[in-house]
Amino acid sequence: MNKDSLFDQCDVCISSAEDIGWLDVYANAKGREIIQATFPTLSIERTERKELLPEVKMPQGWSIACLHLPNMMKKCPAHKLMQLKADPDNRLNIYGRRLAVTQFA
Secondary structure, eight states, X not given: OOTTGGGGTOSXXXXXXXXXXXXXXXXXXXXXXXXXXXXXXXXXXXXXXXXXXXXXXXXXTOEEEEEXXXXXXXXXXXXXXXXXXXXXXXXXXXXXXXXXXXXXX
């Protein structure tokens, strides 16, 4: 699968940054609803700016949000992220894993 066909396979794509807790979250309309439902009391800013990762060609209707999950979790204690036990470090972005395994009914 090439990097552009990934958008055909999912509603949310998560890319972790080198800084712990920062994530680039690409989402279509359904994915944006899911991310918003994870943090119901926060307003999540999204952009269709492609200069963040110019090599990635987002399809029409997709947008990106740069999120700092530790801050979002503090601001929204009622968040719906799954609990995982692990220490965040440079080898494992535990925040990205928590977002990735969160499920919604």
